[in-house]
Amino acid sequence: MVKIHERKFVSADPEKCVGCQVCEYACSFTKEKAFNPLKSRIRVVRVNQLANMAVTCRLCEDPACVAACPRDALSQSTDTGNIVLDKDKCNGCGWCIEACDYGAIMLHPETKVVYVCDMCKEKPEGPQCVKWCPEEALTVVTSDVLAQKARLGAIKKLFQESKEKK
Amino acid sequence: MLGYAGKILNVDLTTGKVHVEKLTEETAKKYIGGIGLGMKLYLSNSKAGVDPLSPENPLVLALGPVSGTMFPTGGNGHAFISKSPATNGVGEAVSHGTFGAELKRAGYDAVILTGKAEKPVYLWIDDDSVQLLDASQVWGKSPSETEDAIKTELGDYYVRVASIGLAGEKQSKIACIINDKTRAAGRTGLGAVMGSKNLKAIAVRGTHDIIVAKPEEFMEMVKEFHERMKGPAAQKYRTLGTPENLMIQNALYCMPTRNYNNAHFDNAEKVSGEALNERYIAKIIACNSCAMRCEHEAVIRDGPYKGTMARMEYDNLWALGPNCGVDKLDAIIKAAELCNYYGLDAQSAGVTVSFVMDCHEKGILTHEDLGGIDAHFGNADALIQLIEKIGNREGIGNMLADGVKAAAEKIGKNSAVLAQQIKGLEVTGYDLRCLKTAALGFAVSFRGADHNRSGAYAIDLKGKVDRLKAEKGRGKLVKDSEDLYALIDSLIICKNAKGTLYKEAADMAKLYSLVTGADMTAEELSLAGERIINLAKLINLREGLTREDDTLPWKVMNQPIPDDGPAKGAVVTEDELDLLLDDYYQARGWSVEGVPSKAKLQELGLEEFSKIIKEA
Numbered sequence: 001m002v003k004i005h006e007r008k009f010v011s012a013d014p015e016k017c018v019g020c021q022v023c024e025y026a027c028s029f030t031k032e033k034a035f036n037p038l039k040s041r042i043r044v045v046r047v048n049q050l051a052n053m054a055v056t057c058r059l060c061e062d063p064a065c066v067a068a069c070p071r072d073a074l075s076q077s078t079d080t081g082n083i084v085l086d087k088d089k090c091n092g093c094g095w096c097i098e099a100c101d102y103g104a105i106m107l108h109p110e111t112k113v114v115y116v117c118d119m120c121k122e123k124p125e126g127p128q129c130v131k132w133c134p135e136e137a138l139t140v141v142t143s144d145v146l147a148q149k150a151r152l153g154a155i156k157k158l159f160q161e162s163k164e165k166k
Numbered sequence: 167m168l169g170y171a172g173k174i175l176n177v178d179l180t181t182g183k184v185h186v187e188k189l190t191e192e193t194a195k196k197y198i199g200g201i202g203l204g205m206k207l208y209l210s211n212s213k214a215g216v217d218p219l220s221p222e223n224p225l226v227l228a229l230g231p232v233s234g235t236m237f238p239t240g241g242n243g244h245a246f247i248s249k250s251p252a253t254n255g256v257g258e259a260v261s262h263g264t265f266g267a268e269l270k271r272a273g274y275d276a277v278i279l280t281g282k283a284e285k286p287v288y289l290w291i292d293d294d295s296v297q298l299l300d301a302s303q304v305w306g307k308s309p310s311e312t313e314d315a316i317k318t319e320l321g322d323y324y325v326r327v328a329s330i331g332l333a334g335e336k337q338s339k340i341a342c343i344i345n346d347k348t349r350a351a352g353r354t355g356l357g358a359v360m361g362s363k364n365l366k367a368i369a370v371r372g373t374h375d376i377i378v379a380k381p382e383e384f385m386e387m388v389k390e391f392h393e394r395m396k397g398p399a400a401q402k403y404r405t406l407g408t409p410e411n412l413m414i415q416n417a418l419y420c421m422p423t424r425n426y427n428n429a430h431f432d433n434a435e436k437v438s439g440e441a442l443n444e445r446y447i448a449k450i451i452a453c454n455s456c457a458m459r460c461e462h463e464a465v466i467r468d469g470p471y472k473g474t475m476a477r478m479e480y481d482n483l484w485a486l487g488p489n490c491g492v493d494k495l496d497a498i499i500k501a502a503e504l505c506n507y508y509g510l511d512a513q514s515a516g517v518t519v520s521f522v523m524d525c526h527e528k529g530i531l532t533h534e535d536l537g538g539i540d541a542h543f544g545n546a547d548a549l550i551q552l553i554e555k556i557g558n559r560e561g562i563g564n565m566l567a568d569g570v571k572a573a574a575e576k577i578g579k580n581s582a583v584l585a586q587q588i589k590g591l592e593v594t595g596y597d598l599r600c601l602k603t604a605a606l607g608f609a610v611s612f613r614g615a616d617h618n619r620s621g622a623y624a625i626d627l628k629g630k631v632d633r634l635k636a637e638k639g640r641g642k643l644v645k646d647s648e649d650l651y652a653l654i655d656s657l658i659i660c661k662n663a664k665g666t667l668y669k670e671a672a673d674m675a676k677l678y679s680l681v682t683g684a685d686m687t688a689e690e691l692s693l694a695g696e697r698i699i700n701l702a703k704l705i706n707l708r709e710g711l712t713r714e715d716d717t718l719p720w721k722v723m724n725q726p727i728p729d730d731g732p733a734k735g736a737v738v739t740e741d742e743l744d745l746l747l748d749d750y751y752q753a754r755g756w757s758v759e760g761v762p763s764k765a766k767l768q769e770l771g772l773e774e775f776s777k778i779i780k781e782a
Contacts, residue, residue: 018449018450018451018452018459019451019452020451020452020453020454020455020456020457020459021264021454021455022236022238022455022456022457025235025236025241025455026236029236029381029385032375033377033381034375034376034377035234035235035236035241035375035376035377035378036271036373036374036375036376037324038373039375046451048347049347049348049449049451049461049463049475049477050448050449050463050465050475052449052451109373132392134238134392134395134396134452134456134457134458134459135452135459
């Protein structure tokens with residue numbers, strides 16, 4: 001059983017993300033040999049010009065998508081934490097899509113079953129979106145790493161501010 | 167052949183009828199795409215002498231073979247082409263963002279819009295399903311509001327929209343077409359053409375795959391360009407962006423200031439790219455597929471313009487700032503936002519305001535004429551008031567909304583000498599008196615005064631030639647640069663990325679071959695560039711433009727730069743202009759009147775249009 005702090009997923013830094021959608025193209029090309037955002041496992045959201053962020057599966061602990069599937073088509077790999085689909089069981093009902101708070105699991109336009117990031121498990125160098133992101137806004141992280149980054153940022157800011165006050 | 171969808175969508179707005187025709191491989195390879203393909207489709211689908219704002223004038227929307235792919239900056243462009251209401255010659259404007267890629271995925275290389283809808287409509291292209299929908303609820307709204315409203319109505323957040331604002335609806339000849347909220351097909355007044363058709367917006371959803379002929383090699387090339395875009399060729403765009411030009415050009419005394427009364431702005435530091443970045447730039451974002459973000463978003467967080475947000479480039483910064491003598495950055499940003507709100511070409515709008523200020527200071531337009539606006543150079547409030555009047559076509563704005571040439575004709579009193587325009591299109595931020603290669607480039611530019619039809623200004627600015635001198639040889643330089651720029655706008659690649667095309671045509675030929683699978687050499691592609699320029703010339707000849715139209719604004723030829731500095735006294739004389747034009751026409755293989763010979767048309771495979779030159 002994977003412990004939660006070892007579970008790796010792709011996370012975008014909203015400060016660095018510029019909304020270029022290169023990740024979408026890298027993903028759809030890797031997975032489907034075509035350029036098509038509708039077939040990408042990572043999607044970019046531009047709320048307005050200032051708010052850009054790419055979103056993909058966060059490999060949740062106790063994932064809502066798995067819990068929501070009435071046909072037991074979804075499971076979570078105990079080795080990697082990846083969400084795994086049994087294509088034969090999925091009928092494309094979309095309950096998992098509704099359950100996911102991040103919009104990270106989607107209905108495939110052609111296969112009509114759901115699809116989700118698998119961390120490019122077949123690629124030794126890991127997720128291709130991370131490799132291609134021109135802004136280095138995407139990283140493979142664990143929850144622990146995210147917490148570390150947040151702590152470091154907060155403390156740096158604190159010391160910077162106290163320095164400026166002097 | 168891959169790269170192309172192979173389909174052209176025809177929409178008759180009068181009848182609502184839609185039909186799809188095939189794009190032949192021959193046409194595709196010959197005219198590449200973008201402005202090249204668009205102008206070809208325009209020429210073949212229009213009649214000579216058509217009124218640009220009549221239902222009979224087609225508006226063409228065209229993509230390139232690279233659109234929709236992952237090639238950085240290449241995947242995201244689209245071009246609008248028509249007869250320009252500003253110039254009465256060929257009008258075209260390219261924009262980037264996400265719109266073009268979506269249209270390619272919907273399965274089209276081009277859309278030809280003809281006729282006029284009875285009531286305001288918007289075109290909804292949902293792959294194969296094409297409909298005209300009621301636009302009454304968005305009529306009067308800004309492009310940004312229109313985009314949001316259409317997405318809500320269609321219930322799809324990822325629908326992409328290009329639309330006009332109030333200026334386009336009211337057929338202002340300086341109206342643009344805006345997509346993705348901040349990106350504009352800005353020049354030559356094509357927003358008015360769209361407005362004349364009662365077409366408020368084009369909304370697109372495309373779901374098809376885009377595949378390229380040689381995926382592995384293509385991805386290697388993409389990788390190579392990602393690397394180039396991390397290097398010096400893109401450094402400027404990632405940091406200060408095009409506003410970097412402001413201090414550089416000011417130092418060279420080639421920044422038109424106060425409507426060309428000066429070539430240097432004493433308060434430049436207050437409105438520099440540096441000041442902009444330090445105080446207002448909140449985020450730099452990128453278009454679809456780009457690897458060298460450049461779009462600088464300025465946000466005003468306090469003061470009278472609190473809450474303002476606009477994309478800033480050198481072009482709108484110059485036009486609304488130093489060109490109007492305005493040194494208040496927040497007011498310039500506000501004016502830029504208003505241009506986006508109304509859907510005005512910010513460059514033409516800025517030059518129109520500076521023209522009014524010049525007229526006012528010279529007593530041609532009085533306080534009363536201006537409805538009480540105190541239009542002195544440097545008055546930021548007047549700048550904003552005038553943009554609002556123009557956007558609404560209200561009061562004096564009604565006369566100004568068609569740009570400076572039309573305004574000067576109405577005002578009379580010799581105000582035409584203050585109208586900074588060529589062929590009816592307002593100038594951009596390069597003082598042509600001391601940039602003589604650029605002066606030639608602007609004079610011959612088929613769409614009128616503009617720095618985006620050739621890189622002639624860069625030849626001067628980079629010191630490759632003596633910028634103060636008019637001499638033989640410049641014609642060839644301008645020709646080669648024009649051909650290259652025509653290709654960039656046909657493929658379509660972003661001009662901000664031209665520095666990453668180390669081998670220019672050879673890089674583009676390789677890209678073309680990898681995407682389409684058709685063999686294309688640098689020579690063939692360069693010839694296509696020349697073909698596209700000649701095609702544009704043919705449209706202009708058909709519409710009655712002559713050598714007399716390849717000219718310069720009065721001030722450029724009659725009012726030498728007064729400022730002490732490296733360009734003092736610079737002016738382009740009539741003899742110099744003649745020398746430059748003769749040299750350019752010769753380099754093009756055109757007659758002294760600027761008409762391509764039959765042999766030239768044959769060489770370029772343009773024989774089908776040779777009857778135009780007989781008539782001319």
